[in-house]
Amino acid sequence: MGKKMHIQMTVNGKAEEFLAEPRELLIYTLRERLNITGPHIGCETSHCGACTVTLNGKSVKACTVFVAQADGSEITTIEGLGTPDALHPLQVAFKEHHGLQCGYCTPGMITRATKLLEENPNPTEEEIRFGMAGNICRCTGYQNIVKSIKAAAAEMNAAKEAAE
Amino acid sequence: MIPASFEYYRPKDLDGVLALLRDHGDDARVMAGGHSLIPMMKLRMAEVPHLIDLQDVAGLRGIEVGAEGIRLGAMVTQSEIIAHDGLAQAAPILREAALQIADPQVRNMGTVGGNVANGDPGNDMPGLMQCLDAAFTLVGPDSERQVAARDFYEAAYMTAREDDEVLTAVTIPLPKGGHAYEKQKRKIGDYATAAAAVQILKEGGSCASASIAMTNLSDTPIFCEEAGAALVGSTLDTAALDAAVAAMQAAIDPSEDNRGPVDFKRHVAGVILRRAIERAWSRA
Numbered sequence: 001m002g003k004k005m006h007i008q009m010t011v012n013g014k015a016e017e018f019l020a021e022p023r024e025l026l027i028y029t030l031r032e033r034l035n036i037t038g039p040h041i042g043c044e045t046s047h048c049g050a051c052t053v054t055l056n057g058k059s060v061k062a063c064t065v066f067v068a069q070a071d072g073s074e075i076t077t078i079e080g081l082g083t084p085d086a087l088h089p090l091q092v093a094f095k096e097h098h099g100l101q102c103g104y105c106t107p108g109m110i111t112r113a114t115k116l117l118e119e120n121p122n123p124t125e126e127e128i129r130f131g132m133a134g135n136i137c138r139c140t141g142y143q144n145i146v147k148s149i150k151a152a153a154a155e156m157n158a159a160k161e162a163a164e
Numbered sequence: 165m166i167p168a169s170f171e172y173y174r175p176k177d178l179d180g181v182l183a184l185l186r187d188h189g190d191d192a193r194v195m196a197g198g199h200s201l202i203p204m205m206k207l208r209m210a211e212v213p214h215l216i217d218l219q220d221v222a223g224l225r226g227i228e229v230g231a232e233g234i235r236l237g238a239m240v241t242q243s244e245i246i247a248h249d250g251l252a253q254a255a256p257i258l259r260e261a262a263l264q265i266a267d268p269q270v271r272n273m274g275t276v277g278g279n280v281a282n283g284d285p286g287n288d289m290p291g292l293m294q295c296l297d298a299a300f301t302l303v304g305p306d307s308e309r310q311v312a313a314r315d316f317y318e319a320a321y322m323t324a325r326e327d328d329e330v331l332t333a334v335t336i337p338l339p340k341g342g343h344a345y346e347k348q349k350r351k352i353g354d355y356a357t358a359a360a361a362v363q364i365l366k367e368g369g370s371c372a373s374a375s376i377a378m379t380n381l382s383d384t385p386i387f388c389e390e391a392g393a394a395l396v397g398s399t400l401d402t403a404a405l406d407a408a409v410a411a412m413q414a415a416i417d418p419s420e421d422n423r424g425p426v427d428f429k430r431h432v433a434g435v436i437l438r439r440a441i442e443r444a445w446s447r448a
Contacts, residue, residue, distance in 0.1 A: 002169025002170065002171075003169075003171065005172065021169065022170065022171075022172035022215070023166065023167050023168070023169055023170060023205075025166070025206075044165055044206075045165075045203060045206075046199060046203060046269075046270060047353055049267070049269060052269055058243070058272040059268060059269045059272055060269050060272055060273055061269045061270070064198065064199055064202050064203065064270075064273070065198070065202075065273070066172070066198070066202065066215075068172040068174075068215075068217065069198065069217055069219065071174075112268070112269065116268075131268055132268075133267045133268065133352040133353070134266075134267030134268050134269040134270065134352075134353070
């Protein structure tokens with residue numbers, strides 16, 4: 001066992017403090033230490049994107065970040081995006097447009113898509129496919145994922161316009 | 165996949181990094197975004213008893229585009245390269261290449277310094293920096309030196325950097341003329357089966373200078389001076405293109421792996437270089 005270090009982070013708005021070995025991977029910290037099981041472990045080799053979370057404002061793969069690197073960080077997971085009673089527009093759109101089948105990739109997909117739409121609120125189909133290229137889905141063939149993200153973008157833009 | 169234990173350090177300045185490297189010798193490694201090193205540590209192919217995270221070290225970030233050239237701090241990420249409009253204007257090949265590296269999440273972590281310093285023949289930035297005749301700044305305990313990208317790579321994961329040195333910046337002379345970074349890969353996120361970086365200057369309808377470097381076709385990137393020279397003075401006719409491709413074929417030394425046998429890689433290298441030269445010429 002290696003020496004433990006003191007870690008502080010804010011996850012979905014909640015301050016967390018604990019002791020952990022620096023080699024612990026962020027995905028295990030989230031899932032097994034903090035019981036935040038939305039982000040999944042798929043390939044565990046930074047290819048599939050099932051573990052995608054937002055770390056200090058950027059989409060990252062939590063299987064390839066040591067907890068030590070994330071000391072002092074702010075993290076958002078799928079759990080921080082919506083609640084069962086008040087789903088995020090992306091969650092609504094994935095539901096409406098059949099953007100998932102088995103659902104395993106979905107938390108990573110949607111967490112990544114939130115950042116894609118922040119970076120580019122009105123993406124073309126090609127931009128969606130390119131911006132989501134770090135997330136693999138083995139069920140849908142991607143068609144309905146693209147549709148869902150397009151629909152969510154339209155919904156979010158309309159809501160923003162209505163608010164202005 | 166859990167890596168072996170290590171001591172973790174997050175120094176605030178370069179002196180702190182250099183002191184740790186001095187104390188621990190080759191038991192210590194610096195880490196930028198970690199997207200080359202962490203996978204190797206998880207597979208236990210790299211053992212790093214002392215891991216020095218560079219994320220808080222002052223002075224390693226920032227993109228400067230000046231009249232003389234470009235300076236990229238070692239901790240500049242691929243995403244930052246893509247997002248920087250001034251950089252895309254001054255050296256559009258950087259954005260074009262960065263967009264072909266990995267995927268959005270990996271580009272948010274992966275840095276230019278890590279990409280060039282690691283010495284992985286699959287990385288795209290080393291060949292690109294050879295094409296652009298970039299130099300790497302290496303800071304050691306008592307000295308700072310510049311090493312040309314074209315002199316930096318010795319073998320797979322073996323570079324001119326000493327164990328007690330840190331690569332802190334990449335400086336690039338402002339490129340002239342047309343550019344192309346062409347990469348053949350099996351899927352998004354894959355390393356190149358073959359990739360070519362080309363920068364061509366056109367004057368009075370003919371080629372005034374050409375710089376060509378190839379990626380993942382040898383145990384180092386291959387800067388191919390002869391291939392560039394084969395184009396100079398020509399109007400990029402078929403004979404000149406054939407000569408450049410032949411010169412490139414003589415310089416590379418691909419080996420068989422899961423991206424294909426040697427003959428296939430040589431074939432792809434030829435196709436990719438032709439495409440890159442034609443596209444760079446069309447923009448020159």
